[in-house]
Amino acid sequence: MMTTQKPADGHGPGPVFPFSAIVGQDEAKLALLLAAVDSSIGGVLVLGDRGTGKSTAVRALAGLLPSMRVAAGCAYNCAPDAPVGLCDKCNAPKARRVPVPVVDLPLGATEDRVVGALDLERALVHGEKVFEPGLLARAHRGFLYIDEVNLLEDHLVDLLLDVAASGANVVEREGLSVRHPARFVLVGSGNPEEGELRPQLLDRFGLAVEVNSPRDLATRVEVVRRRDAFDRDPETFTRRYRRAEGRLRRQLERATERLGAVAVDDAALEDAANLCMALGTDGLRGELTLVRAARALAAFEGEDAVGKAHLARVAPMALRHRLRRNPLDEVGSTTRVERALAEQFAS
Amino acid sequence: MTAAHGYDPGPWQLAVQAAHLFAVDPCGVVLCAQPGATRAAWLALVSDLMPGVPWRRVPAHVDATGLLGGLDLAATLAAGRPLATTGVLAASDGGVVELAMAERLGATAVGIIAAVLDDAVIALERDGLAIRRAARCAVIALDESAGDDAPVAPALADRLGLRVVLDGVRVTPDIAFTPDRAAVSRARALLAEVAVSDAQLTALTEVAAELRLSSLRPVLAALRVARAAAALDGMTRVDEMHLALAVSLVMLPRARQQLAPAGDQHGEEDAGQPDQRGDLERPDEAAHDGAATADEAGAAGSPAASGETSGSTPAQDAPPAGDSELDAAAACLPPGLLEHLARLGAAQRAGGRRAGRATGAVRAATRGRPLGSRPGRPGSGVRLDLVATLRAAAPWQRLRARGASGRVAVRQEDLRVRRFKARAEMTTVFVIDASGSSAAHRLAEAKGAIELLLAECYVRRDRVAVITFRGASAEVLLAPTRSLVRAKRALAHMPAGGGTPLAAALEASRALAERVASEGSRAQIVLLTDGRPNVNLAGCGGGDAAMRDALVVARGLRADGHAALVIDVAPRPRPFTAECAAVMGAAYLALPRADAATIAAAASTPAQRSQLA
Numbered sequence: 001m002m003t004t005q006k007p008a009d010g011h012g013p014g015p016v017f018p019f020s021a022i023v024g025q026d027e028a029k030l031a032l033l034l035a036a037v038d039s040s041i042g043g044v045l046v047l048g049d050r051g052t053g054k055s056t057a058v059r060a061l062a063g064l065l066p067s068m069r070v071a072a073g074c075a076y077n078c079a080p081d082a083p084v085g086l087c088d089k090c091n092a093p094k095a096r097r098v099p100v101p102v103v104d105l106p107l108g109a110t111e112d113r114v115v116g117a118l119d120l121e122r123a124l125v126h127g128e129k130v131f132e133p134g135l136l137a138r139a140h141r142g143f144l145y146i147d148e149v150n151l152l153e154d155h156l157v158d159l160l161l162d163v164a165a166s167g168a169n170v171v172e173r174e175g176l177s178v179r180h181p182a183r184f185v186l187v188g189s190g191n192p193e194e195g196e197l198r199p200q201l202l203d204r205f206g207l208a209v210e211v212n213s214p215r216d217l218a219t220r221v222e223v224v225r226r227r228d229a230f231d232r233d234p235e236t237f238t239r240r241y242r243r244a245e246g247r248l249r250r251q252l253e254r255a256t257e258r259l260g261a262v263a264v265d266d267a268a269l270e271d272a273a274n275l276c277m278a279l280g281t282d283g284l285r286g287e288l289t290l291v292r293a294a295r296a297l298a299a300f301e302g303e304d305a306v307g308k309a310h311l312a313r314v315a316p317m318a319l320r321h322r323l324r325r326n327p328l329d330e331v332g333s334t335t336r337v338e339r340a341l342a343e344q345f346a347s
Numbered sequence: 348m349t350a351a352h353g354y355d356p357g358p359w360q361l362a363v364q365a366a367h368l369f370a371v372d373p374c375g376v377v378l379c380a381q382p383g384a385t386r387a388a389w390l391a392l393v394s395d396l397m398p399g400v401p402w403r404r405v406p407a408h409v410d411a412t413g414l415l416g417g418l419d420l421a422a423t424l425a426a427g428r429p430l431a432t433t434g435v436l437a438a439s440d441g442g443v444v445e446l447a448m449a450e451r452l453g454a455t456a457v458g459i460i461a462a463v464l465d466d467a468v469i470a471l472e473r474d475g476l477a478i479r480r481a482a483r484c485a486v487i488a489l490d491e492s493a494g495d496d497a498p499v500a501p502a503l504a505d506r507l508g509l510r511v512v513l514d515g516v517r518v519t520p521d522i523a524f525t526p527d528r529a530a531v532s533r534a535r536a537l538l539a540e541v542a543v544s545d546a547q548l549t550a551l552t553e554v555a556a557e558l559r560l561s562s563l564r565p566v567l568a569a570l571r572v573a574r575a576a577a578a579l580d581g582m583t584r585v586d587e588m589h590l591a592l593a594v595s596l597v598m599l600p601r602a603r604q605q606l607a608p609a610g611d612q613h614g615e616e617d618a619g620q621p622d623q624r625g626d627l628e629r630p631d632e633a634a635h636d637g638a639a640t641a642d643e644a645g646a647a648g649s650p651a652a653s654g655e656t657s658g659s660t661p662a663q664d665a666p667p668a669g670d671s672e673l674d675a676a677a678a679c680l681p682p683g684l685l686e687h688l689a690r691l692g693a694a695q696r697a698g699g700r701r702a703g704r705a706t707g708a709v710r711a712a713t714r715g716r717p718l719g720s721r722p723g724r725p726g727s728g729v730r731l732d733l734v735a736t737l738r739a740a741a742p743w744q745r746l747r748a749r750g751a752s753g754r755v756a757v758r759q760e761d762l763r764v765r766r767f768k769a770r771a772e773m774t775t776v777f778v779i780d781a782s783g784s785s786a787a788h789r790l791a792e793a794k795g796a797i798e799l800l801l802a803e804c805y806v807r808r809d810r811v812a813v814i815t816f817r818g819a820s821a822e823v824l825l826a827p828t829r830s831l832v833r834a835k836r837a838l839a840h841m842p843a844g845g846g847t848p849l850a851a852a853l854e855a856s857r858a859l860a861e862r863v864a865s866e867g868s869r870a871q872i873v874l875l876t877d878g879r880p881n882v883n884l885a886g887c888g889g890g891d892a893a894m895r896d897a898l899v900v901a902r903g904l905r906a907d908g909h910a911a912l913v914i915d916v917a918p919r920p921r922p923f924t925a926e927c928a929a930v931m932g933a934a935y936l937a938l939p940r941a942d943a944a945t946i947a948a949a950a951s952t953p954a955q956r957s958q959l960a
Contacts, residue, residue, distance in 0.1 A: 050505045051562030055465065106470035107458040108411035113472035118734055120418075120429045120475035124755055135472060148458045148502075173734075191502070193830050213561040221552045224566045228548065231567070232539075 015234035019060035020244035023223045024214050025053065030297075031207040031317050032061050035143075035185045036100075037255045037296040041206040041289060043164060043186035045149070045321065047197075048211030053223075054189040057211075058145050062102035064245060066253045068141060072096040075133045076180050077140040086180055101142030103135050103184075111156060115163075115171050116178065131178045136160075136169045139184040149188030150197050160186060161204045206289045207314075208321035210334065255300040262298045263305040264291055271311055271344070278340045281322040290318040312341050358516050362389055364576075365511045365596050367527065370396035371534040371575040373443070373485030374568050375464065375507030377499055379600075381491055385518045389511065390445070393487070395526040401442030403435050407451040411473070412730075414459050418474035420731055424757050429476065436460070437469050437480040449488035449499045457500040460486065464506045474733065496862075497826060508568030510600035534578035541574040543585045554594055558602035565601055569593040723764040735763035772868040774810040774827045775800070778856045779838075780876035780916070781817040782847035794838055800873060805831050810868065812859060813837050816852035818845035819886040823855065827863060846888065849880035849927075850896035853904060860909045871910040874933070877917035878924030894923060898930050905932040912936065 022029060031044045046054045071080045072094040078084050080095040105114065112118075116134035123129065135144065144160070146152060163169050169182040188205065190197065202208065214220050230237040272290045281287075293314040294306045303310075320333040366389060369376055380386040394402055405413070416434035423430045435444065436459075446452065446460070463469055463482050471478040488507055490499045493514075498504070548570065555566045569590075576589035720732035722739075740761040777797055804811050811834045813825040825837040852874075860870035880893035884900070904911065911933035915924045920937040928935035 049561060050501060051564040053563075104470060106415075106472055107455055107462060108415055109472035110474060112475055113477060117475055118737075120733065123737060124423065125428050127755055132475070147462065151454050151458050193501075193833075213563065217549075217553060217556055220556065220563060220566075221549045223563055224552050224570070225545070225548055227563070227567055228543075228570055 015238060016063040017056050017060050017227075017230055018238055018241035018245050019057070019064040020248050021226055021230070021237070021241045022053065022057055022060060023226060024219050025057055025211055027317060028054070028057050028209045028211050030313075031209045032057060032187070033252065033300060034293050034296040034314070035187070035207065036061065036065060036252055037300055038259055038292055039183065039185050041185075041292045041296060043188070043205045043207070045197075045202070045205035045208040046187070046189040046211055047192055047208065048189075049193070049213055050191055052211045052213050054211055055145075055147050058143075058147075058187050058189060059102070061143065062099070064249055064252070065100040065102070065142075066249055066256075067097040068100050069095050070098050070141075076137045077101065077142070079141070084181060086178070101139055103139040103142065103144050105135060105144060105146045105152075105160075107148060107151060109135070109156075111159070114156060115159065115169055115173075117171075117173065118176060129175060131171070131176050133180065136163055136182040136184070137180055140180075140182050142184055143187055144184045145187045145189075147189050148191075150190040150192070157201060161201065165204070202321040203285065205321065207293060207317040209317050210320075251300065254302070255296070258299040258302070259296065261304070262295050264295055265305060268294070268306045268308075268311065271308060275311070275315060275340060275344050276319070278344055279319060279323055279337065281319055286319055286322045290315060293318045308345055312345055315341055358512065359385075359518060361595065362511045362513060362516070363392065364592065365509050366392045366396060367531060367534075367579055368572055368575045368596070369393060369485070369487075369509060370531045371578055372538060372571050373397075374509065374571045375486045375488075376509040376511055377449070377488045377490050377504050377507050378511050378513065379490045379492075379498075380511075380513035380516075381493065385513045385516050386489070388518045389513060390487070392526055393443070396528060396531050397443065398528070401439055402445065403439045403442065404445045404447055405435050407446070407448040409435070409452070409456055411455055411459060414456060415469050415471045415473065416476075416478070417471070418476060418731065418733065420725060420762075427755065431471070431476050431478060433480075434469060434471070436463050436482040436484055439484045440480070440482050442484065444484045444486050446486060446488045448491055449503065450490050450492040450497060452500065452503070454500070457503050461502050461506055464503075474731070504601075505562050505564050508565070508572060509596050511596075512600055530579055530581075533581065534575065537578040537581065537583065538574060540583045541577045541585060542583060543570060543574060547573070547585055547590055551590060551593070555598055558598055560598060560601055565597050569597040572597055720763040720765050722760070722762065724759075724762060725764050729764045732763045732765045736761050739763055772810065774812060774863045774868050774870050775804050776812045776814060776827075776856050776859055776863070776870055776872045778814045778816070778821075778852050778872060778874040778876075779841065780847060780849075780852070780874075781815045781841055781843040781845075782877075782879075783817075783844045784847060784877055784879050794841075797838060797873075797875070798835065801831050801834055810863075812863075813841075814852060814855050814859065815841055816848050816855070817843060818848070819851075819882055820848055821852040821855040823859060827859075827868075846882040847876070847880045847893070848882035848884075848886065849876060849878075850884045850893060850900050851882070851886070852876075853897060853900040853931075854884065857900065857904050857907060857909075860904075860907065864909075869910075871912070872904070872933070873912045873914065874931075875914045875916055876924065878915055878921050878927065879917070897927060901927050901931040905930065 019029070028044075028046055031046075035041050035044050046058070048054050069080055071078045075087050076084060077098075078086075113134050115136055116132055119128075119130040119132035122132075144164075146160070149157065163182050164184065164186040167181060167183040169178075169180055171178045186205070214223060226237075269291065272287050272294070276287045276290065279286075290311065291306070294310040297310045297314055298304075298306045301310075316334050316337045319337050323333045323336060365376065370393060378386065378389065380389070394400075411417075412432070412434070414434045414436050416432045416437060419430045419432040422432075444460075452460075463484060464486060467481065467483045469478075469480050469482045471480075486507060488499050488503060492498045499507075504510075551569050551573070552563075552566050555563075555569075560566075570593070573585045573589045573593040576592050577583070577585045580589070720735040723729065725731040736757060737755065740755060740757045777800070779797070801811060808829070810827045810829050811825070811831065812823065812827040813834060814821055815824050816822075824841065825834055828834065856872050856874070860872060863870040879890075880897045881888055881890050883889060883892040884896040911928075911931050913924060913928035913931065913933045913935050915935065915937040917924065917937075924937075925935050
């Protein structure tokens with residue numbers, strides 16, 4: 001028996017594997033970085049086999065992200081210059097820098113804790129009706145990570161996708177009526193062998209990447225070597241990568257600042273449209289994501305305009321999950337995207 | 348691992364070593380053994396080696412509340428403020444969690460335990476509580492699966508380092524084993540100093556690649572085990588013996604298990620069942636080679652990698668038959684067939700002998716679409732609806748509060764529990780006639796028809812299983828799975844030819860359907876045959892006896908109440924197939940003859956296809 005504790009009581013998941021120490025997984029790392037540069041890309045889905053370090057990459061991102069300014073003590077992560085005013089802390093905001101939140105949605109979480117619900121303690125002790133914000137509020141302006149997204153109950157997944165798309169969490173339950181901003185990047189990971197993802201769910205994620213176990217021995221050895229070193233002595237290992245992490249963090253910060261200045265000319269838009277048409281993706285969401293991801297990539301690499309090369313690099317992750325496919329088709333969607341790329345961008 | 352070992356100290360000695368290693372560095376065990384004296388002896392040995400460590404046994408039907416904890420209702424009501432129960436995992440921080448019948452754990456429980464193994468922390472976000480607690484657990488998963496049963500979930504097995512197989516091992520009191528507690532505590536102190544050279548690390552990685560273990564977790568586990576083994580020997584350097592031991596306790600059993608169900612893959616049968624001794628020696632050599640020079644290791648690694656790719660190519664260039672048959676079958680199969688079948692099955696059950704036994708509602712208590720709440724007692728998987736409870740209690744507060752201290756007074760009659768409407772999960776069992784006569788006719792077309800039905804299953808998120816029958820017996824080609832890619836692959840490699848043991852096939856499908864039902868899911872059977880049974884249950888030839896047996900088993904299937912569909916793929920359907928379907932209580936559908944010309948025509952223009960339909 002124990003009494004309830006508010007979160008963050010020091011039992012965090014412990015030291016985090018440094019992002020820059022991850023071997024391989026280039027596409028997954030790039031997708032996460034792009035989503036961090038431009039949150040409007042709309043989430044990342046990481047699919048892969050067991051033991052390929054899907055969660056490691058996402059958790060590592062938490063250690064990498066630059067800090068952000070919030071109103072001190074605000075449960076909704078309000079920016080100090082634009083408070084929403086739902087909690088009393090926001091009325092006289094004092095600015096504080098905190099790490100960008102990467103909130104884990106643990107398996108077995110119930111809906112009331114995800115969207116927020118009646119504050120149990122106050123209801124029981126004082127008979128007061130007060131809203132207690134949930135995980136969605138905590139993830140505002142950050143990332144929400146769902147491991148094993150294919151094991152999550154359907155109604156929770158629907159709810160999360162809906163909030164992620166609209167950027168606001170509307171709670172109408174238990175006589176409470178609350179609306180608060182919840183803009184976050186949804187990151188899901190899963191192993192398709194342990195249950196298929198609903199097809200409708202796939203294209204709600206902006207980017208989709210596939211992670212495989214490395215095939216060549218040298219890479220596998222390096223993965224084992226670093227992981228083992230980290231497990232044995234996390235502090236020393238993390239220290240070794242501190243400078244690399246710092247460099248990457250500064251690059252991220254610069255990219256975020258630069259994003260607005262990156263030009264997307266008509267030729268690039270046309271290229272994107274042609275590619276989507278050739279692949280027969282449904283709707284405009286594919287094109288939009290493709291262009292945004294390419295722009296984020298250009299910003300990340302410090303360039304001024306989006307070119308063919310940027311589009312080509314992000315096309316597989318932006319489009320592979322949007323193709324109409326025969327569910328039993330063995331030909332991977334990645335191959336189809338690559339084929340279309342080769343045809344369209346041949347010149 | 349056959350049961351023929353009898354008195355053989357070999358595997359038991361290995362198990363004893365595993366117990367010591369686990370006590371030194373608890374990196375998790377999957378213990379494959381039927382319940383009995385041997386298993387009990389091993390568990391007793393482990394607990395002997397880890398004195399004073401909390402040890403919790405978790406039943407297979409454990410739910411999220413049991414594992415993580417949740418709102419403690421009685422205490423909350425008594426205290427007037429929210430109090431949480433401690434789940435098993437948090438309560439076992441620093442101790443051992445023994446998972447009984449781990450192969451039967453639900454997907455959510457597996458996910459939760461896997462997350463705890465990764466993070467050593469429980470994250471509870473339930474019932475208005477948000478709690479994080481340390482949970483460094485050593486997990487022993489008892490795997491009692493036998494024969495066709497599914498083993499421990501891969502997500503869990505992958506994270507548990509050691510694997511101890513005790514089936515067929517008998518422990519008699521005269522086998523001496525002494526729990527060496529002193530050595531264990533010395534080793535624990537020494538563990539942090541044990542070094543593994545880079546060549547050794549490379550060698551282990553290489554052995555894993557050679558054994559086609561694609562996950563890298565076993566390599567990391569083997570490293571831990573090798574270190575523990577060195578520490579047990581009082582050494583600070585890992586030597587080749589330790590590496591070999593780690594390989595035989597961590598990697599070999601995995602490789603063996605991986606090979607076992609892959610019998611349908613070509614050529615792997617030979618590699619799958621080598622005699623045990625030779626198998627044990629191989630990694631030794633491999634470890635040797637790898638340790639000798641890194642170059643050599645690299646060279647030896649590449650054939651393994653290329654072997655892996657060549658193994659997967661046949662799946663891709665599967666028979667180019669696909670499209671035309673698919674179209675032909677498309678013309679013949681009415682859409683929504685399975686949907687219809689499901690309804691049919693439901694109606695049948697309602698009217699049949701099993702009326703009143705709501706099989707589909709087994710798991711309805713905890714998941715699915717919320718249905719509101721009703722008065723009732725929480726517990727055994729039924730969750731409290733706190734808000735509804737408070738709402739029910741609210742009007743009475745003034746009356747009850749007489750003299751009380753401002754707390755909300757909640758009484759038992761106020762309790763409300765959640766109700767959910769679970770979508771009963773469906774497993775479609777395809778029973779496919781791969782006999783010579785059927786193959787000659789239209790096995791390829793039948794495959795086309797199955798692919799269509801599979802696509803329908805995909806949309807409905809059903810599970811599928813495949814049983815084929817030919818020659819003298821039926822075999823489960825694919826155990827129930829949600830991965831349709833695997834189902835398709837299984838079909839692509841389906842061997843054909845031989846007699847038609849229809850009775851055996853029906854018997855096998857009945858057994859599988861029963862197993863599915865026992866897992867809380869519903870089963871429907873889709874039988875594709877040309878209806879010419881010529882092998883009876885005993886495996887002997889003869890048309891009449893074969894038909895008789897088939898009808899007997901078919902009657903049994905009807906009694907079990909599983910929905911069924913018989914698709915007749917014979918060029919000229921015979922009355923027997925329809926009769927058999929009737930006896931089974933199955934819907935009957937003849938897939939009419941579509942010769943090559945019609946197929947080609949149907950494939951070429953959609954207009955002609957619609958004429959065909």
